[in-house]
Amino acid sequence: MRRHISITLIALLFLSLFCMYPVLNTPILAQGQASERQITVLNPRGQPPAIQLKQMAPRLDSLDGKTVYLVNDGYLGTDILLGEMQAWFKENMPEVSTIYKRMSGGGFTAEDPALWAEIKEKADAVIMGMGH
Amino acid sequence: MAAVVGHCINIESKLGVPTVPLIISAFYEQVKTHHTIQKGMPNLRVTYLISPVWGKKAEQIRKDIVSESPISGKMIMQEIVENLAKPLTAEEKMTGTIEPETGPERFTDTPENLQQMFLEKRMTDYMPIILPTEEKVAEMLKGTSHHPDEVVGKMAAHTAMPGENNVEVFEHWSYTVRTVAINAVMAGAKPEYLPVILAVASTGKEAISVSDNSFTEGLIINGPIRDEIGLNYGIGALGPFSQANSTIGRAWNLLSINAGNCGRVGTTYMGVIGNPMNWNNVIMAENEEESPWQPFHVRRGFKPSDSVVTLCEGWGILSAKNSKYSVWEKEMDFSGTLKKIVNDQDMLFGAMAVLSPPVANFMKEEGFETVEELEKFLAARPEGQGGPPQAKMPSWFRPQINIVVTGGSNNNYWSYGGMAPRQSVLIDDWR
Numbered sequence A: 001m002r003r004h005i006s007i008t009l010i011a012l013l014f015l016s017l018f019c020m021y022p023v024l025n026t027p028i029l030a031q032g033q034a035s036e037r038q039i040t041v042l043n044p045r046g047q048p049p050a051i052q053l054k055q056m057a058p059r060l061d062s063l064d065g066k067t068v069y070l071v072n073d074g075y076l077g078t079d080i081l082l083g084e085m086q087a088w089f090k091e092n093m094p095e096v097s098t099i100y101k102r103m104s105g106g107g108f109t110a111e112d113p114a115l116w117a118e119i120k121e122k123a124d125a126v127i128m129g130m131g132h
Numbered sequence B: 001m002a003a004v005v006g007h008c009i010n011i012e013s014k015l016g017v018p019t020v021p022l023i024i025s026a027f028y029e030q031v032k033t034h035h036t037i038q039k040g041m042p043n044l045r046v047t048y049l050i051s052p053v054w055g056k057k058a059e060q061i062r063k064d065i066v067s068e069s070p071i072s073g074k075m076i077m078q079e080i081v082e083n084l085a086k087p088l089t090a091e092e093k094m095t096g097t098i099e100p101e102t103g104p105e106r107f108t109d110t111p112e113n114l115q116q117m118f119l120e121k122r123m124t125d126y127m128p129i130i131l132p133t134e135e136k137v138a139e140m141l142k143g144t145s146h147h148p149d150e151v152v153g154k155m156a157a158h159t160a161m162p163g164e165n166n167v168e169v170f171e172h173w174s175y176t177v178r179t180v181a182i183n184a185v186m187a188g189a190k191p192e193y194l195p196v197i198l199a200v201a202s203t204g205k206e207a208i209s210v211s212d213n214s215f216t217e218g219l220i221i222n223g224p225i226r227d228e229i230g231l232n233y234g235i236g237a238l239g240p241f242s243q244a245n246s247t248i249g250r251a252w253n254l255l256s257i258n259a260g261n262c263g264r265v266g267t268t269y270m271g272v273i274g275n276p277m278n279w280n281n282v283i284m285a286e287n288e289e290e291s292p293w294q295p296f297h298v299r300r301g302f303k304p305s306d307s308v309v310t311l312c313e314g315w316g317i318l319s320a321k322n323s324k325y326s327v328w329e330k331e332m333d334f335s336g337t338l339k340k341i342v343n344d345q346d347m348l349f350g351a352m353a354v355l356s357p358p359v360a361n362f363m364k365e366e367g368f369e370t371v372e373e374l375e376k377f378l379a380a381r382p383e384g385q386g387g388p389p390q391a392k393m394p395s396w397f398r399p400q401i402n403i404v405v406t407g408g409s410n411n412n413y414w415s416y417g418g419m420a421p422r423q424s425v426l427i428d429d430w431r
Helices: A004-022 A026-036 A078-092 A113-122 B002-015 B025-040 B059-066 B076-085 B111-120 B136-142 B177-187 B190-200 B242-257 B334-343 B359-364 B371-379
Strands: A039-042 A051-055 A069-073 A097-102 A125-131 B020-024 B045-051 B096-098 B106-109 B151-155 B172-174 B218-224 B280-285 B308-319 B351-355 B401-405 B414-425
Touching: A039 B136, A069 A078, A069 A113, A078 A125, A078 B059, A078 B076, A097 A113, A113 B002, A113 B025, A125 B076, A125 B401, B002 B020, B002 B025, B020 B076, B025 B045, B045 B076, B045 B136, B059 B111, B096 B371, B106 B111, B111 B136, B136 B177, B136 B190, B151 B177, B151 B190, B151 B242, B172 B177, B172 B242, B177 B190, B177 B242, B190 B218, B190 B242, B190 B308, B190 B414, B218 B242, B218 B414, B242 B280, B280 B308, B308 B351, B334 B351, B334 B359, B351 B359, B359 B401, B371 B401
Parallel strands: A069 A097, A069 A125, A125 B020, B020 B045, B218 B280, B351 B401
Antiparallel strands: A039 B106, A051 B096, B151 B172, B218 B308, B308 B414, B351 B414
């Protein structure tokens, strides 16, 4: 009887050690500690420039008798679009003069100093297309 | 669309003339939340058109311009008239300065949380990064003699074509040697790669272009640096088969995202289809040793002993075997086949052929003593296939082809694509 009890106790001891194994296993503890460990890292971003707000141009009292430049930056289909807008003005607001201009080329972003000078001298307003 | 916004803001603020930029409605968010603010006129009166416009017939456009704007709900032509004639509000007359913020210099948290934060703040390419601790960044900075606070350059999501007087499309962010080193750490680069990454950064060229073309970028690397840092220019030269090849292009990407504000979908990235080569760019160390011709950088005026990086841009490259003209024969006419492929391609931004050493050597045996002779032969267009008349094209139109020799000698393969080299930079200046 005593022998049976001893065997049972030894078996229980092994069983309990087996069940405790994950608790005793140090890597599990180390993982828990690592996930709470804090580190400091550096911000990888560059420096954006300050933005200076620019003044919008005053609006016109009305378009009557005014000259509106329709400026094509060269994107596909803009000539058709501005042509239709020009026709709309002619039919619906004949008192407005419209002048169609194609930018000088060299890419959408290229400046066109001659056209800017002409606009400054002759245009009351500009409609420019097209952001595609 | 950013160009139209830029031109109109200049006309308003410099010439005092009221404008209405016309932009398709697909770009509303980009224009409203980015371009008008960054260019200093957040209330610019834009009229949004029914997307798309290009491709529509005049009859449809005629209907569209008297239809409701998809953004404002007003009839488009009426809105244009109002935008020119309605007095400015107090908000529209506002002036002053906005100082944008990019967060603190340092972040402290657990590594797991930091990885997540970098991803959520879009400071990564959506792949795990090496977290840039001060120790790792200090180690990276040993790769250059330059001071960490030195300003390396400025970058924007779009670089103007060289030689043009252009309106600024995107704002330029500035960055220091330290910023470049932080991004190099994140990419998994070694300190000895830093001079290459700094040389690229010094150009201000973005790795992720905003263009709706879905461009990719590339680097041609020449000189002793190739062996010094273990760049692969043998078998699989253009693939992910060495740490240097794999991380230099990624570092350029991360720098562009973080220090140039590039790659933000909807604002600073608009590539319609996207491009898988954007993951790492096309990194090409030339196989100078097995090439029958002068190395690429020497043809650009550098000494053979110089270490040089040349930046490229375009749609990317793919195997020329993908072409209908590339037929395997017992006796190959390599240059003739390549010429047929070139003739069939659009050369708008220039073209590039990447030849394996055996193919390059076969072409030399065909009689092309110099690479310039081969490039001239390939670029000459047959009668009636000359593309658009040169006079009508912008000055940056370059109907030219460039040859790079790299890869293994285990078979006769070559690749081709619409990529063009731009500036070359001396890496040695950044050691």
